[in-house]
Amino acid sequence: VLAAVSATSDGPPERRFIGVAALGAAGPEDISFCNSERHAAALAATRAGAVVMAPGVGEPPPGCIAIRVRNPSLAFARIAELFHPRPHQPARHPTAVIDPRAQLAPDVAVGPYAVVGAGAEIGPGSSIGAHAVVGPGVVLGARCVLHPHACITNAICGDDVVLHAGARVGQEGFGFVPDERGDYVTMPQLGRVLLGSGVHVGANACVDRGALDDTVLGPGTRIDNLVQVGHNTVTGVGCIMAGQVGLSGSVTLEDRVTLGGQVGVADHIRVGRGARVAAQSGIMVDVPPGAEMLGSPAQPIKAAMRGIATLRRLADAGRKTRQDKS
Amino acid sequence: VLAAVSATSDGPPERRFIGVAALGAAGPEDISFCNSERHAAALAATRAGAVVMAPGVGEPPPGCIAIRVRNPSLAFARIAELFHPRPHQPARHPTAVIDPRAQLAPDVAVGPYAVVGAGAEIGPGSSIGAHAVVGPGVVLGARCVLHPHACITNAICGDDVVLHAGARVGQEGFGFVPDERGDYVTMPQLGRVLLGSGVHVGANACVDRGALDDTVLGPGTRIDNLVQVGHNTVTGVGCIMAGQVGLSGSVTLEDRVTLGGQVGVADHIRVGRGARVAAQSGIMVDVPPGAEMLGSPAQPIKAAMRGIATLRRLADAGRKTRQDKS
Amino acid sequence: VLAAVSATSDGPPERRFIGVAALGAAGPEDISFCNSERHAAALAATRAGAVVMAPGVGEPPPGCIAIRVRNPSLAFARIAELFHPRPHQPARHPTAVIDPRAQLAPDVAVGPYAVVGAGAEIGPGSSIGAHAVVGPGVVLGARCVLHPHACITNAICGDDVVLHAGARVGQEGFGFVPDERGDYVTMPQLGRVLLGSGVHVGANACVDRGALDDTVLGPGTRIDNLVQVGHNTVTGVGCIMAGQVGLSGSVTLEDRVTLGGQVGVADHIRVGRGARVAAQSGIMVDVPPGAEMLGSPAQPIKAAMRGIATLRRLADAGRKTRQDKS
Numbered sequence: 001v002l003a004a005v006s007a008t009s010d011g012p013p014e015r016r017f018i019g020v021a022a023l024g025a026a027g028p029e030d031i032s033f034c035n036s037e038r039h040a041a042a043l044a045a046t047r048a049g050a051v052v053m054a055p056g057v058g059e060p061p062p063g064c065i066a067i068r069v070r071n072p073s074l075a076f077a078r079i080a081e082l083f084h085p086r087p088h089q090p091a092r093h094p095t096a097v098i099d100p101r102a103q104l105a106p107d108v109a110v111g112p113y114a115v116v117g118a119g120a121e122i123g124p125g126s127s128i129g130a131h132a133v134v135g136p137g138v139v140l141g142a143r144c145v146l147h148p149h150a151c152i153t154n155a156i157c158g159d160d161v162v163l164h165a166g167a168r169v170g171q172e173g174f175g176f177v178p179d180e181r182g183d184y185v186t187m188p189q190l191g192r193v194l195l196g197s198g199v200h201v202g203a204n205a206c207v208d209r210g211a212l213d214d215t216v217l218g219p220g221t222r223i224d225n226l227v228q229v230g231h232n233t234v235t236g237v238g239c240i241m242a243g244q245v246g247l248s249g250s251v252t253l254e255d256r257v258t259l260g261g262q263v264g265v266a267d268h269i270r271v272g273r274g275a276r277v278a279a280q281s282g283i284m285v286d287v288p289p290g291a292e293m294l295g296s297p298a299q300p301i302k303a304a305m306r307g308i309a310t311l312r313r314l315a316d317a318g319r320k321t322r323q324d325k326s
Numbered sequence: 327v328l329a330a331v332s333a334t335s336d337g338p339p340e341r342r343f344i345g346v347a348a349l350g351a352a353g354p355e356d357i358s359f360c361n362s363e364r365h366a367a368a369l370a371a372t373r374a375g376a377v378v379m380a381p382g383v384g385e386p387p388p389g390c391i392a393i394r395v396r397n398p399s400l401a402f403a404r405i406a407e408l409f410h411p412r413p414h415q416p417a418r419h420p421t422a423v424i425d426p427r428a429q430l431a432p433d434v435a436v437g438p439y440a441v442v443g444a445g446a447e448i449g450p451g452s453s454i455g456a457h458a459v460v461g462p463g464v465v466l467g468a469r470c471v472l473h474p475h476a477c478i479t480n481a482i483c484g485d486d487v488v489l490h491a492g493a494r495v496g497q498e499g500f501g502f503v504p505d506e507r508g509d510y511v512t513m514p515q516l517g518r519v520l521l522g523s524g525v526h527v528g529a530n531a532c533v534d535r536g537a538l539d540d541t542v543l544g545p546g547t548r549i550d551n552l553v554q555v556g557h558n559t560v561t562g563v564g565c566i567m568a569g570q571v572g573l574s575g576s577v578t579l580e581d582r583v584t585l586g587g588q589v590g591v592a593d594h595i596r597v598g599r600g601a602r603v604a605a606q607s608g609i610m611v612d613v614p615p616g617a618e619m620l621g622s623p624a625q626p627i628k629a630a631m632r633g634i635a636t637l638r639r640l641a642d643a644g645r646k647t648r649q650d651k652s
Numbered sequence: 653v654l655a656a657v658s659a660t661s662d663g664p665p666e667r668r669f670i671g672v673a674a675l676g677a678a679g680p681e682d683i684s685f686c687n688s689e690r691h692a693a694a695l696a697a698t699r700a701g702a703v704v705m706a707p708g709v710g711e712p713p714p715g716c717i718a719i720r721v722r723n724p725s726l727a728f729a730r731i732a733e734l735f736h737p738r739p740h741q742p743a744r745h746p747t748a749v750i751d752p753r754a755q756l757a758p759d760v761a762v763g764p765y766a767v768v769g770a771g772a773e774i775g776p777g778s779s780i781g782a783h784a785v786v787g788p789g790v791v792l793g794a795r796c797v798l799h800p801h802a803c804i805t806n807a808i809c810g811d812d813v814v815l816h817a818g819a820r821v822g823q824e825g826f827g828f829v830p831d832e833r834g835d836y837v838t839m840p841q842l843g844r845v846l847l848g849s850g851v852h853v854g855a856n857a858c859v860d861r862g863a864l865d866d867t868v869l870g871p872g873t874r875i876d877n878l879v880q881v882g883h884n885t886v887t888g889v890g891c892i893m894a895g896q897v898g899l900s901g902s903v904t905l906e907d908r909v910t911l912g913g914q915v916g917v918a919d920h921i922r923v924g925r926g927a928r929v930a931a932q933s934g935i936m937v938d939v940p941p942g943a944e945m946l947g948s949p950a951q952p953i954k955a956a957m958r959g960i961a962t963l964r965r966l967a968d969a970g971r972k973t974r975q976d977k978s
């Protein structure tokens with residue numbers, strides 16, 4: 001364990017651990033984590049066998065090993081990975097409906113009432129939760145996890161893709177044209193969704209299939225709950241979208257773009273590599289690489305802050321003028 | 327009935343009623359409700375046996391009893407409760423998959439294709455809808471209702487908790503740390519969700535489990551559809567979150583906070599007791615008790631209104647100057 | 653085919669086609685679509701038998717017929733309709749739970765684990781996806797499509813209604829009144845949802861049933877993913893709501909109102925015929941017919957743009973003044 005995280009500790013090297021747990025729930029065979037002085041009381045009372053310690057958060061009780069590392073969060077995440085390559089029970093519930101033309105690796109777990117369509121392919125170590133739906137022809141790589149009620153159609157996925165509960169991937173996007181009378185005729189949505197390895201899609205989030213091209217989420221992209229990704233969106237590597245972000249159609253996010261909660265991005269916009277957009281901002285024009293944006297419509301963060309400060313000053317001045325007159 | 331709502335009426339005391347219904351749908355054995363002059367025509371035509379009347383909304387037709395009370399909405403809600411302690415059919419559909427190690431009170435109703443995991447405990451009078459999933463070890467108190475497709479894991483609930491269709495409670499939150507190469511490693515999410523008695527969670531809303539601590543929603547807290555509650559959020563008693571509110575991680579709402587639709591709250595923010603936040607506002611700093619906030623970033627409502635008025639005045643002045651010059 | 657879209661083409665009239673496909677996926681018996689010079693390479697390489705061409709996007713390869721029309725998007729949408737009156741397999745999966753008191757047209761398709769309640773009526777050509785739930789008494793017209801995990805209760809629908817994956821229609825809205833102690837008592841939600849013909853509801857979107865009156869969406873109204881429609885909302889013909897729009901209670905949208913992504917509308921607001929509201933705007937007061945609105949709170953778009961420009965000018969001026977002083 002220690003080698004994996006380059007840690008030093010004061011404990012005997014032969015101690016055995018079986019898992020990770022919060023300070024209050026951990027037992028002598030668990031490793032826990034303390035990252036804040038707020039947890040001082042829990043730390044003092046913990047029964048954990050060892051604790052990964054952030055600097056300056058105190059001392060564990062006697063008998064508990066302190067694991068001190070430079071990056072405690074990363075160390076704890078890595079230790080957790082060692083213990084939990086995910087609890088994997090390669091069982092197929094008898095109620096799962098698996099089309100005989102689907103190809104599942106022998107150890108794929110399939111929960112109660114899951115449905116797997118014709119021609120779907122699911123890689124080794126993957127797990128399909130209760131009620132999850134894998135549409136015809138969908139490809140999932142190794143170690144993918146579909147949580148309960150997730151639904152994926154018209155999609156090709158790499159390895160280690162995670163869809164949380166109720167995530168919807170690959171449904172038709174929002175496309176239609178008015179006819180001569182103004183009635184809407186649905187545009188065919190013929191593209192796919194391509195999810196790179198390590199993509200996570202949050203609970204009840206939606207990723208629409210492309211209209212003609214594909215919708216593509218680059219490797220390692222992480223999407224929080226209730227996010228909307230419109231058709232033909234393309235993201236680079238490691239993009240982050242916090243809760244309730246909305247991308248309309250044909251948006252391009254270059255590598256490692258971070259969007260705060262409830263951010264909206266207009267259609268056909270390109271956001272440059274490494275740009276960061278503050279929560280609730282609205283992106284209406286292209287954003288250069290590395291920019292930090294704020295506001296609706298969004299501006300570079302310094303300009304947006306100046307605008308906020310200016311308006312507050314003017315409003316206060318107006319109030320004082322009126323008060324002086326009265 | 328009248329005693330329960332401290333009402334006076336002009337009807338014979340021996341009348342019998344069997345339920346509540348809208349004016350247009352009610353029959354002679356139903357009690358209906360009229361709270362607006364907009365419904366004058368429906369009131370005149372109703373076949374209801376009695377109508378709870380707001381003041382100044384006219385007279386019911388002959389034979390229909392007028393129930394006049396000080397708080398008609400509350401009275402009607404109470405009467406509805408009397409008739410509908412909820413239609414409860416304590417049947418278990420043969421397709422429900424209930425782990426033999428789960429403990430259900432004898433009268434718990436379980437719908438088609440519902441799944442209840444090992445060690446789950448469900449209290450008397452509760453009802454689990456079609457396709458709902460109750461994860462291993464989840465505890466539900468008395469009279470809880472899971473509507474179709476709701477999903478709850480890693481959670482402990484009091485009595486009278488309601489999850490509407492597609493609500494997701496207890497899934498892993500949005501936590502990860504970059505490693506040396508910038509790739510994201512998932513932080514373990516080890517906490518639970520604790521829902522106090524009377525908590526309602528709206529359709530397709532999401533409440534994430536805590537990372538190390540628990541996510542806690544205080545008794546009587548009501549969450550509308552499509553709301554996102556991030557990990558480690560703690561709310562007091564009777565908080566209200568309207569549709570599409572988003573709370574990022576580790577937010578604290580004290581008792582009886584009200585958040586309007588689409589409000590966003592940044593992480594580690596505390597909102598004081600009884601504060602009210604207008605729709606679409608963005609809370610970036612702590613809010614004192616009783617404050618009324620507006621805007622993104624939010625200000626006290628008077629300051630925000632001054633800012634809006636000031637900007638409109640300046641913009642108009644600029645337009646007139648340009649018009650005068652031309 | 654050509655007659656249906658009033659097209660002219662240079663191909664032999666006896667060519668046969670079997671479907672539509674994207675340029676890269678199409679074969680000799682498919683018709684494809686090219687609407688942008690961005691697709692020049694895909695156009696040059698396509699194996700499609702024919703391509704509906706927007707003006708100025710180049711020439712198809714030899715042997716591929718160019719279909720030239722005035723409105724290529726509409727033409728392609730119509731051609732797609734000709735080939736895909738939707739793949740309809742009128743099979744009922746043996747795991748579907750259909751109440752014997754439900755009335756389904758003989759050719760209705762019902763997927764695995766779908767649930768249809770007592771008294772429901774489903775019209776010819778309709779299709780109920782895997783895990784979808786049709787509540788007791790719900791009426792669906794002809795050719796309706798419920799995608800997987802959609803859920804509809806307390807609702808009456810016209811023809812050609814589409815609910816995408818995880819859409820929730822007809823659940824109780826957000827209604828309660830505080831009692832004397834401040835505890836919330838649920839107001840009965842007794843209304844229905846009426847969906848006109850051609851209404852589409854996006855993935856994981858929510859449409860609440862009315863409280864006393866009905867929630868009504870007019871014919872042809874199109875709702876994108878993750879939209880919230882509160883109780884008693886009424887829309888006219890052909891309204892459009894982009895992703896994550898939120899309508900609180902008792903909103904009225906007249907015919908052909910368009911709301912951009914993440915727009916919010918306060919309760920009891922009326923938005924006039926043909927009005928257009930820009931993304932992320934917040935509507936707090938009634939909007940006249942034909943207006944174009946922007947901002948939160950929303951203003952007519954010209955006034956809002958003036959406000960944005962004015963603030964930027966003042967903020968810049970303030971910065972220069974401070975720079976000159978230093």
